[in-house]
Amino acid sequence: MTIRLLHLADLHLDRVFAAMGCQGELARRRRQGLREALTNAGRLAMEQGCSAVTIGGDLYEHERAGVDTGRFLADTFASWQPMRVLIAPGNHDALLPGSLYRRVEWPSNVTIFASNELEPVELTDGVTVWGLAHREPAWQGDPLAGTPATSASGVHLALFHGAELGSRPEGKSIHGPFHAERIHAAGFAAALCGHYHRRRLDSASGLLYPGTPEPLGFDDEGGRGPVVIEVSGRGDVRFIAHDTNRWSVYTVECDASECGSVEAVIDEVTMHCASTGSDDPERTMIRVDLSGAIDSSVSLDAFTVELVVRERLNLAAIKVRDLTSPYIDLESALVEESTRGAFVRAATAAAESADPDEALVLEDALRYGLMALSGAEVGLR
Amino acid sequence: MILERLEITGFGCLHDVTTDLHPRVTVIAGRNESGKTTLLRAVRGALYGIDAGGQGRAVDRSDWARYEPWTRGGYGLALTYKLDDGRRIRVARRLDTREQSVQVLELGGSELTDELRSGRAVTPGRFHLGIDEAVFCATAWLGDDGLRIDAPESARQRAGQLQEAIERLADTRRGVTAAQALVRIREAMDRVGSERRTTSPLGVATARLRALDRVIADARTRLAAVAVDQERLTALDAALATETAQWVTAERARIAARLAEVADRRVRFAEIVREAKLQMAEIEATASYARFPLDVETEVTTLGGELAQARSNAAGAEVRWQAATDRLRPIRARREEIATGVAAIGTAGAIGTDVGERAQRLRGELIAAAGAVRRTGGDDAREAALRREIAATGLRSLPATVIDELLPNLEAAGRGGRRFALGAVFLAGLAVALTAGLAHAHLALAAVMTSALGALAVGACGWRAWARSSSASRARAAATALALEAGIDPAELRRLQARLPVLRTLHEALDDAELRTSRRRADAEALQVALTSLLERCRALAAEAGTTEPPRGTDATPEAVIASAQLTLDRVDSMVLRAKRRDELIAEDALLAAEESACSQSSDEVDRSARAVANLEVRLRTILKAAGIATQDGDPGLAVAAFRHGCDARRRHDGARRRVDDLQRSAQALGGDGALLESIETGLADQLLQCGGDPGEALATAPTDPATIQALDLEAERARRAATSAGDQARELRARLGGVLDTLPAIADLEDERDACETARHRGLRQLKALRRAAELIEAASRITHRELAPRLAESLGNRLCLLTGARYIEVNVDTDHFALGLLGRERPDMVPLDAVSHGTRDQVALLLRLALCEVLGGGGERTPLLLDEPLLTSDPLRRDLFIEFLHDLSATHQILLSTADPTMIEAVSRVTAGDCSVVRLEDPPVLDVIGDAHSLGRHSARMRLVAGQG
Structure with missing residues (x-):
């Protein structure tokens, strides 16, 4: 008999989206979208006949999670009964004093792992899920350090929030480090994990990162959603990913070298954004990396571009990263015997010996200075 | 640089x-x-290329698009010019595409295209003239407004414009000065604002950020408080559940106990009812005994008993009287025998009761004394035997002390030096023999040593033999002296010397025997005294016992004393035995007398018993009669039994009544109403069912005692109060939380806004920093540039002005701030500002200033040709002629291309230059007029054609 489980992680309820350029109503819509993602995951689990839903941590963000979130979670999980819900708290929803896990009255089908060592929960006859909790946000323990008693017959699955060191994205923090090679060695058929926001299904090692159900940043492109785990009667484990995300993010690169005016830049950006082919613009967020050398007389204003393009395409959000540089014949400017030439030389020389932060300031100063020296209004970025 | 030929394939x-x-x-x-x-533009385009847009500049508005040929055909041009060193350069440009192709050839030489490339552009003008296109445009390229000779503005304005033009050229080579650029920067800074200016974007963001920080901190505090309250509420809910469960459990136990108790009461009530019925039947059955005199029952019973006892006593007294009559005869016979015996013993006098014991103690002492007497004899024989032994040694006269002195002297006299003398002789012989042997063996040294050693050994032995012989002689003399003192012959002494040790031992034994004999004699004397005392005490006792004293004998020996004492004690014992027998007989007689007296009293007892029986019968009869019970003469017991039966009936009646009363009270205590109890039981069973209990199980259990029920009641009440208290607390907290929860702010919303404000603030600060830095850099660059350029301009301008004005102006000063010009002339001692000089001079200065700028900014480049596009369009003929003259003078160093639509201008130029010029008429067909020296043109041609319709 085949047993099915649905695994999700890193939902990050109550997340702030200011970094994506969202605030106010849009940010609230994004947060509501996260709740809908959880509801949809439950619906999918019931449609798929899953025995349980496993959550690999970061279900919510402790610093901002309020009473309403706790109520929503309890009500949602209660509506999934008799399907069980197994939760392994992560670094963002660590099992701290005052956390929702401690103060909400959870329905009887919810099991929250409370120890930072793997503990077994027999799900059905022959399938055991071992889970652990982060009891502090900066927990650095190895989830697979202590070898649990998985020698008994049946299929054993590990559920935890951890950082697989072999596939860690650059800059991603390390919480609960482990190596994928140890999953089978520790006696587990699979490790149902959370922490990395990009989906990773590795049947060979048994490692599963479902990724965030909805994109949380502009780097979270592509389809996302929960993963169904099928455990066959023979103990084989299969991962089936489902793309259920309602929100989409894109990053487009736009070369504005040919644009001689702000309007031309707007047109160019509009064209690039439209080319993403998003079905639901109201749930689409696009980051535009605007590049190229633009004449100093063009007073480029990223906010104006964002505003116009968003209205033109009815997008949920657009964030323009002004990576353009002022068009300047540097070679000529460096030998030019004028205030402008002296300015370019001074700015360039200062930037060469400056620290990275100061170099950025000098880059902007060069841009602004050249705009001003060209007689144009200084466009700020 | 001299421009020689321009070839235009197609250009505008x-x-x-x-x-x-x-x-x-x-x-x-x-x-x-x-x-x-267009032609002049073509010259410039040949030198610097045509801007085709791109890199942020619109292509369609570029010069490349603007000068695209109006007709089909090629788009290109070529310019040939000569450098000061005589080299001739031809620049050919194909402009059909934006990526223009350029070829620069040194005529008669190599291709210079790559050498003259600056980035992607090929700009021969920059390399050969030393100035870039912007400077070229600003200096060598003068439009009709370039000089504005006859412009209506005031002189001051014209001068200011000139200064500003210089400043723009020096600063940006465009139409902007550094000061204007700084104004732009400050405008941008104003747009950003400051943190303190609350109306600016940065100020708004900062103020809002601070406000949001406070709001978020407050919200977090409230959220934390709510979290604490929620945790507390969860704990309270758990406590409430626990307390409620305990309450239900306690209530169930209480109701079950109550139910069992009520059921038990109901059963007991039924039993009471049943028993009450039985008791009522008993009351009815004994109703006739309701007034039976129960109070005299004790008296009747007592009288009955006493009567029975009296009758028994009377019968006993009769029997005892009969028995006493038979007993009196032997008693009296025995008493007579006793009197006879006492009389026979006689009156021996009274003897103390302790006489017998004292006699026994004295007898014991007597036996001990006899034993002591026996141990004092027998040691005198040993003493005599020892004396005899000493006499047998023959040395009886030798006292023991002398013997002790003699013995060591005799032993010393016996130890002579003979053995040492013999040893010395032996050693001497041995030494002689060894010495002779060694000498014979020719061992002289050994022989000498042997003889020496032998002599030493012989000497030592001889000395030892002499010492011992002397000592023996002295001892022998001392022994002889002692023997003589004791009266013994020394010769006899030597003979009896061997007996001396034995004699000494005998003397010691004799001394010991004599000592013991003296002690025994002292003991015998003491024993004699004690025996005498003992005898006296025996005699005193005998006197006390009243015996006759035995005849006194000689009591000189202890044995005699002992015998006398024994005799006395025997008499005392005999007296004691007689006294004892008489006392026994007297005691027996007393007993018999008492028995005889008792027998004689039985007759009186019979009479008293009979009277007592009669008295009791009368009293009993009287009482029974009062109780209505007939008495029989023969057996008062039956009457008493009948009375007691009545009493029993009365007691049963009374008991039944009391029991009925008790039962009634018990029934009242149990509720007094069976139906009511049943109703209560039913109600409790329902309550128990509601509490999840089983009434059947509760009814099956044994009823609980009241104390337990009370304890259960208290427990249930406590549990109820605890549950109520927990419920109240939870309800109160929930209500309070309910009021708070709706007002809790969404922290995520606030943080979104805060992050946005933070980003805006950070962006504003970054912008401000960059703008400030840009302003600083521009100011510094401007200062440097102006300081460098101003003196060079002044020098260049001054030289030319001096030359061209015939030294009327000899020096020029250029201000470093804004390039304000001052001229020093011969006629005035001070600097004359530009706005104070004549129009003509000002125009000349303006043109020369441009050339000076070309020179200064061009470094060591070629002299720049001047391209003047209708510069004298509105000037009057006089000033025009003057300026043409100036230009002609200037053309000696700088080639001049002058465009004009005015035919009189051509004439004026021809006149003023005296024909040292050429005219290109842009007509169809174009005509080249060479005025003056045609050879100065070199080879030239005029193959020009106007595009149709553009004439």
Whole structure:
């Protein structure tokens, strides 16, 4: 008999989206979208006949999670009964004093792992899920350090929030480090994990990162959603990913070298954004990396571009990263015997010996200075 | 640099035009829109290329698009010019595409294209003139407003414009000065604002950020408080559940106990009812005994008992009287025998009761004394035997002390030196023998040593033998002296010497025997005294016992004393035995007398018993009669039994009544109403069912005692109060939380806004920093540039002005701030500001200033040709002529291309230059007029054609 489980992680309820350029109503819509993602995951689990839903941590963000979130979670999980819900708290929803896990009255089908060592929960006859909790946000323990008693017959699955060191994205923090090679060695058929926001299904090692159900940043492109785990009667484990995300993010690169005016830049950006082919613009967020050398007389204003393009395409959000540089014949400017030439030389020389932060300031100063020296209004970025 | 030939394949309105240019002054003549400016632009384009847009500049508004040929055909041009060193350069540009192809050839030499490349552009003008296109445009390229000779503005304005033009050229080579750029920067800074200016974007963001920080901190505090309350509420809910469960459990136990108790009461109530019925039947059955005199029952019973006892006593007294009559006879006979015996013993006198014991103690002492007497004899024989032994040794006269002195002297006299003397002789013999042997063996040294050693050994032995012989002689003399003192012959002493040790032992034994004999004699004397005392005490006792004293004998020996004492004690014992027998007989007689007296009292007892029986019978009869019970003469017991039966009936009656009363009270205590109890039981069973209990199980259990029920009641009440308290607390907290929860702010919303404000603030601060830095850099660059350029401009301008004005002005000062010009002339001692000089001078200064700028900014480049596009359009003829003259003078160093639509201008130039110029008429067909020295043109041609319709 085949047993099915649905695994999700890193939902990050109550997340702030200011970094994506969202605030106010849009940010609230994004947060509501996260709740809908959880509801949809439950619906999918019931449609798929899953025995349980496993959550690999970061279900919510402790610093901002309020009473309403706790109520929503309890009500949602209660509506999934008799399907069980197994939760392994992560670094963002660590099992701290005052956390929702401690103060909400959870329905009887919810099991929250409370120890930072793997503990077994027999799900059905022959399938055991071992889970652990982060009891502090900066927990650095190895989830697979202590070898649990998985020698008994049946299929054993590990559920935890951890950082697989072999596939860690650059800059991603390390919480609960482990190596994928140890999953089978520790006696587990699979490790149902959370922490990395990009989906990773590795049947060979048994490692599963479902990724965030909805994109949380502009780097979270592509389809996302929960993963169904099928455990066959023979103990084989299969991962089936489902793309259920309602929100989409894109990053487009736009070369504005040919644009001689702000309007031309707007047109160019509009064209690039439209080319993403998003079905639901109201749930689409696009980051535009605007590049190229633009004449100093063009007073480029990223906010104006964002505003116009968003209205033109009815997008949920657009964030323009002004990576353009002022068009300047540097070679000529460096030998030019004028205030402008002296300015370019001074700015360039200062930037060469400056620290990275100061170099950025000098880059902007060069841009602004050249705009001003060209007689144009200084466009700020 | 001298421009020689311009060939235009197609450029704007010009098509297939080739013209040679005069080395000094070339006039480009033609009507408006004939292509004069285009031709000049073509010259510039050949030197610097045509901007085709891109890199942030619109292509469609670029010069490349603007000067696209109006007709089909090629888009290109070529310019040939000569450098000061004589090299001739030809620049050919194909402009059909934006990526223009350029070829620069040194005529008669190599290709210079790559050498003259700056980035992607090939700009021969920059390399050969030393100035970039912007400077070229600003200095060598003068439009009709370039000089503005006859402009209506005031002189001050003109001077200011000139200064500003210089400043723009020095600062940006565009139409902006550094000061204007700084104004732009400050405008941008104003747009950003500051943190303190609350109306600016940065100020708004900062203020809002601070406000949001406070709001978020407050929200977090409230959220934390709510979290604490929620945790507390969860704990309270759990406590409430626990307390409620305990309450239900306690209530169930209480109700079950109550139910069991009520059921038990109901059963007991039924039993009471049943028993009450039985008791009522008993009351009815004993109703006739309701007034039976129960109070005299004790008296009747007592009387009955006493009567029975009295009758028994009377019968006993009769029997005892009969028995006493038989007993009196032997008693009296025995008493007579006793009297006879006492009389026979007689009156021996009273003897103390302790006489017998004292006699026994004295007898014991007597036996001990007899034993002591026996141990004092027998040691005198040993003493005599020892004396005899000493006499038998023959040395009886020798006292023991002398013997002790003699013995060591005799032993010393016996130890002589003979053995040492013999040893010395033996050693001497041995030494002689060894010495002889060694000497014979020729061992002289050994022989000598042997003899020496032998002599030493012999000497030592001899000395030892002499010492011992002397000592023996002295001892022998001492022994002889002692023997003589004791009266013994020394010779006899030596003979009896061996007996001396035995004699000494005998003396010691004799001394010991004599000592013991003296002690025994002292003991015998003491024993004699004690025996005498004992005898006296025996005699005193005998006197006390009243015996006759035995005859006194000789009591000289202890044995006699002992015998006398024994005799006395025997008499005392005999007296004691007689006294004892008489006492026994007297005691027996007393007993018999008492028995005889008792027998004689039985007769009186019979009479008293009979009277007591009669008295009791009368009293009993009287009482029974009062109780209505007939008495029988024969057996008062039956009457008493009948009375007691009545009493029992009365007691049963009374008991039944009391029991009925008790039962009634019990029934009242149990509720007094069976139906009520049943109703209560039913109600409790329902309550128990509601609490999840089983009434059947509760009814099956044994009823609980009241104390337990009370304890259960208390427990249930406590549990109820605890549950109520927990419920109240939870309800109160929930209500309070309910009020708070709705007002809790969404922290995520606030943080979103805060992050946005933070980003805006950070962006504003970054912008401000960059703008400030830009302003600083521009100011510094401006100062440096102005300081460098101003003196060089002044020098260049001054030289030319001096030359061209015939030294009327000898020096020029250029201010470093804004390039304000001052002229020093011969006629005035001070600097004359530019706005104070004449128009003509000002125009000349303006033109020369441009050339000076070309020179200064161009470094060591070629002299720049001047391209003047209708510069004297509105000037009057006098000033025009003056300026043409100035230009002609200037053309000696700088080639001049002058465009004009005015035919009189051509004439004026021809006149003023005296024909040292050429004129290119842009007509159809174009005509090249060479005025003056045609050879100065070199080879030239005029193959020009106007595009149709552009004439």
